[in-house]
Amino acid sequence: MNIPKLIQEIAILAPPFLLALTVHEFAHGFIAYKLGDPTAQRLGRLSLNPLRHLDPLGVLAFLIMKIGWAKPVPVDARYFKNPRRDMIWVSLAGVSANLLLAVASGLAARLLIPLANLLPMALFWPLIQMIAASVWINVMLAVFNLIPIPPLDGSQVLSNLLPREMARIYNKLEPLGFFILLALFYTGIIPKIMRPLISFAQGLILG
Template sequence: MNLSNLNIETIIVTAVALLITIVLHELAHGYMALALGDDTAQRMGRLTLNPLAHLNLPGVLSLLIFKFGWANPVPINFNRLKPRRLGIILVSIAGVSMNLVLAFFASFGYVYTLYHKSNVLFSEFFALLLIYNISFAVFNLLPLPPLDGSKLVVSFFPTQFQVKFYMYEKYFYFLLLFLVFTRTINTIIGPVVQTIFRIFVNIAAGFIIK
């Protein structure tokens, strides 16, 4: 395998891991909302595996460079969720839960391919899938708009506060960009990501390495 082929293959492996992480995260939000009575995402064509419907350029670049990123949020009408408050909570954690499940299973693929000395690209794929999904989950739990953690926190406040919060939510986006591109986020959640990574890999190793 020459160097140019390796570069192309690495790019493909990275892209696939990235798209799986982002697309399934957003689909989890959309399908949870649909199950709870809100078909907004479905009507707007966002319940699709087409990655172009979910990608957010700054978020993708951030995920590639810093391992922390975000996607275009699936449109959700929280007023249509039944029950509303519990619905907001369930929809908010659906994407993060999907990422953690994906990361857990990816850890088994990662350990298996390393232990059995499989093709390096397989190990690389599972390693990326593991770290991207853990990072995406932990990052999205931060209570900063437009991340899922902010919606989770706001769901416990009175409806009037929620309305005002969502009105001004977009202005916090610049704070998020600042924290990411100054690498402040790495300091905040990096240790959490590393801890979860070690836990998942150790669990997988306990099953695979006898």
């Protein structure tokens, strides 16, 4: 194992990864709050402090598998006027926030690259690498979270679109969701689905 290279990789990936997770969870909590649910605010999760959202296992998974997660922001749908519709909005908030951050990162990259000869190389290249990583990480999180397997955001969207009886049956998958995701990841099914979508989105954003 090349320890210096690993440390360099972590130093480049950690800031955009933490930002992506933080923005994702904050967006869930913010939209839930705007729709009437104060749960995240009361628990201190309506915050842009990464430490409030970190899941050590999710961070470790990202370092090993390049797919990670944060502690889910708690949402109580009983506060919502229309629980099924509003849960869809809350679920899509995190994905939307990541896509917006990916676009913002892409624009930043396009603005900075022409300045290559004006900035010190020691500062410029790590910064560009972080911004480029931010595009990939945010697109990856958005695509990954849209997979309709509990507890990912896509499963909440699907559950609230299904007829109630079908949703009740579908939601029984939740205790098995993590193991299903692991199986699909290690059999290569999830990477095979995600890679072309991520590449397509990155191409649109970075040009």
